[in-house]
Amino acid sequence: MAAPLRFGRFEFQVRLVLILLVLFLAVLDLLNLYLLGEAKHALERSEREQARTRIGDLVDSLGADLLVEAVRSGPARTRLSSTVLRRASDRFGYDRLALLDRAGREVVSSGPSTGFFVSTYEDLSPGALAALAAGREVTGEMRPGGGGRDARLTAFTPLLDSAGRLLGVVGAVQPVPELGRLEGNYRLVLAVQIVGMLVIAGLAVLFANWVSRPYRKLADAAGEAGLTTRASDTAPDPDELATAFRTVVAKLKEQDEALGSLRQEGGSLGDLVRFASKAASGMVTGVLVVDRQGQVAAINPSAARLLGCVPEEARGRPLDRVARKVRGLRSQVRACLSKGISVSREVLEVREEDGRIGHLGVSISPAAGWDGEAAGALVLMTDLTEIRQLQEQAHLRENLAAVGKLSAGIAHEFRNALGTILGYARMLEKREDPMVRGPAREILKEIDSVRAAVDEFLLYAKPPEPAQLPVSVESVIRGCAAAVDEALMVEVDGEFGEILADEGLLRRAFDNLLHNAAEASETGTVRVRITGRRVATDRILQVDVEDDGPGIPPEMRDQVFLPFFTTRARGTGLGLALVQRTIVDLGGSIDVAQGGAGGALFRLRIPLMGESRISA
Numbered sequence: 001m002a003a004p005l006r007f008g009r010f011e012f013q014v015r016l017v018l019i020l021l022v023l024f025l026a027v028l029d030l031l032n033l034y035l036l037g038e039a040k041h042a043l044e045r046s047e048r049e050q051a052r053t054r055i056g057d058l059v060d061s062l063g064a065d066l067l068v069e070a071v072r073s074g075p076a077r078t079r080l081s082s083t084v085l086r087r088a089s090d091r092f093g094y095d096r097l098a099l100l101d102r103a104g105r106e107v108v109s110s111g112p113s114t115g116f117f118v119s120t121y122e123d124l125s126p127g128a129l130a131a132l133a134a135g136r137e138v139t140g141e142m143r144p145g146g147g148g149r150d151a152r153l154t155a156f157t158p159l160l161d162s163a164g165r166l167l168g169v170v171g172a173v174q175p176v177p178e179l180g181r182l183e184g185n186y187r188l189v190l191a192v193q194i195v196g197m198l199v200i201a202g203l204a205v206l207f208a209n210w211v212s213r214p215y216r217k218l219a220d221a222a223g224e225a226g227l228t229t230r231a232s233d234t235a236p237d238p239d240e241l242a243t244a245f246r247t248v249v250a251k252l253k254e255q256d257e258a259l260g261s262l263r264q265e266g267g268s269l270g271d272l273v274r275f276a277s278k279a280a281s282g283m284v285t286g287v288l289v290v291d292r293q294g295q296v297a298a299i300n301p302s303a304a305r306l307l308g309c310v311p312e313e314a315r316g317r318p319l320d321r322v323a324r325k326v327r328g329l330r331s332q333v334r335a336c337l338s339k340g341i342s343v344s345r346e347v348l349e350v351r352e353e354d355g356r357i358g359h360l361g362v363s364i365s366p367a368a369g370w371d372g373e374a375a376g377a378l379v380l381m382t383d384l385t386e387i388r389q390l391q392e393q394a395h396l397r398e399n400l401a402a403v404g405k406l407s408a409g410i411a412h413e414f415r416n417a418l419g420t421i422l423g424y425a426r427m428l429e430k431r432e433d434p435m436v437r438g439p440a441r442e443i444l445k446e447i448d449s450v451r452a453a454v455d456e457f458l459l460y461a462k463p464p465e466p467a468q469l470p471v472s473v474e475s476v477i478r479g480c481a482a483a484v485d486e487a488l489m490v491e492v493d494g495e496f497g498e499i500l501a502d503e504g505l506l507r508r509a510f511d512n513l514l515h516n517a518a519e520a521s522e523t524g525t526v527r528v529r530i531t532g533r534r535v536a537t538d539r540i541l542q543v544d545v546e547d548d549g550p551g552i553p554p555e556m557r558d559q560v561f562l563p564f565f566t567t568r569a570r571g572t573g574l575g576l577a578l579v580q581r582t583i584v585d586l587g588g589s590i591d592v593a594q595g596g597a598g599g600a601l602f603r604l605r606i607p608l609m610g611e612s613r614i615s616a
């Protein structure tokens with residue numbers, strides 16, 4: 001039966017990326033609604049201003065004295081006829097005109113009385129009524145109809161007597177189809193944005209659950225090997241992981257056979273020391289014998305290589321000094337000596353002096369003494385570092401592809417919405433009214449900025465298919481160094497080589513690293529040292545990019561490669577994420593640490609030409 005999976009760091013990162021993506025899209029939606037609302041308000045202000053100006057011109061055309069006399073005479077004796085108002089209405093492009101007395105009753109209108117002006121006048125706010133009493137034109141609320149085509153806006157202008165008191169009001173109904181259609185489209189966009197965000201949030205939850213399905217194959221392979229699944233940052237491709245775990249099973253069986261033969265021979269401490277010193281000297285598996293006091297009694301060359309010590313110098317020294325870089329080994333051996341319990345297939349972390357992290361597969365068995373108590377312990381060790389790197393790189397590539405597929409679809413739909421807003425903004429930009437044209441241009445600027453951010457995110461989520469051609473890493477680095485700003489001083493040193501890569505993507509990765517160093521500087525002048533050397537028996541090219549800036553705090557180093565994580569006000573947080581994506585696609589890895597000068601140190605490891613990926 002497969003071991004149960006625990007919630008790992010990778011699952012947390014996937015959920016974090018999806019949450020950040022949904023929040024990013026929500027912020028963009030709010031920005032779009034705000035900009036569209038500003039355009040609508042600008043157009044509405046322009047229409048209202050025109051309505052107030054035109055009704056003032058209408059009063060001047062009809063004659064204020066004639067209108068005042070009509071109000072004072074009343075509906076029965078007025079000389080102002082409906083025909084005169086109808087002609088004025090047609091001349092000024094109004095639907096209807098009406099003359100109201102101070103109480104809001106209709107005196108005469110351009111058509112049959114419908115009570116429209118009376119109800120509209122009564123709906124005016126106290127502030128609008130006060131403005132009329134003060135002699136200023138006002139407009140009522142816009143009344144949309146017919147999907148915006150029949151939208152109407154009512155304007156009122158006061159008629160004052162010689163003492164400045166309000167005698168009556170002239171009302172005019174002006175058609176505003178453009179404003180009505182914009183109002184309808186604004187409400188439609190608002191509804192679509194709300195529904196879209198709810199759908200995207202639901203899809204993000206479903207995707208987070210679906211992306212954990214590859215862990216089932218990992219659990220099956222681990223169950224076949226009899227291992228306990230550990231929570232990890234990343235997981236490999238299932239087929240590669242199954243092959244790697246079968247290799248581990250073969251090595252552990254070899255250890256079990258060795259332990260079985262030792263037990264058949266009596267299992268005393270002396271037997272273990274002779275076995276480690278002679279028979280195990282040529283074994284690939286590391287063999288370490290510890291006595292009852294916790295001191296190294298014997299060690300074979302493989303174990304010495306894994307622990308980074310010399311066999312002759314390790315004998316007789318305390319285990320905690322010989323294996324100080326292996327976390328938890330001393331406590332495991334102490335528990336075995338005190339309780340006489342074997343420890344099988346434990347995976348321990350190894351921290352190298354240069355900051356690298358490795359993993360050892362460890363099995364510990366007690367050696368019985370003449371008195372029945374444990375006289376020592378036998379420790380068998382296997383290097384699992386490359387297998388763990390295989391797991392991390394393969395799973396990271398697999399899930400970057402899955403996240404990219406979902407993100408590309410979401411970004412595509414979002415760019416369609418941007419296209420709709422762009423069309424309306426360009427339509428508004430063509431209007432002659434500066435109060436409309438100015439905000440429309442600002443909308444166009446913001447749309448360009450948003451589209452650039454979406455394009456950069458798409459480059460991370462779903463990059464183009466890279467070319468696989470021989471590339472000189474030193475030439476690419478020197479080309480990037482020659483193109484930087486004068487304030488950035490770059491020094492290139494060491495031995496590099498050729499790799500199979502896309503030169504454009506590799507150049508962008510080093511440009512981002514140099515740009516990151518320049519932005520992190522607080523003095524204005526940045527010194528960057530790029531050093532190359534070959535490691536792992538000339539199979540891997542290691543490139544160190546170190547600057548003399550303030551460095552990256554330890555608590556932030558695990559987050560710098562997450563999309564959208566940035567400490568700068570104008571940054572998108574995708575630069576270092578793109579660097580990691582490029583290096584991972586090359587089959588390599590990138591880590592961040594503190595450099596010798598206190599600045600940031602980015603360490604890249606890439607397979608050289610003639611070598612396969614890290615799985616080799």
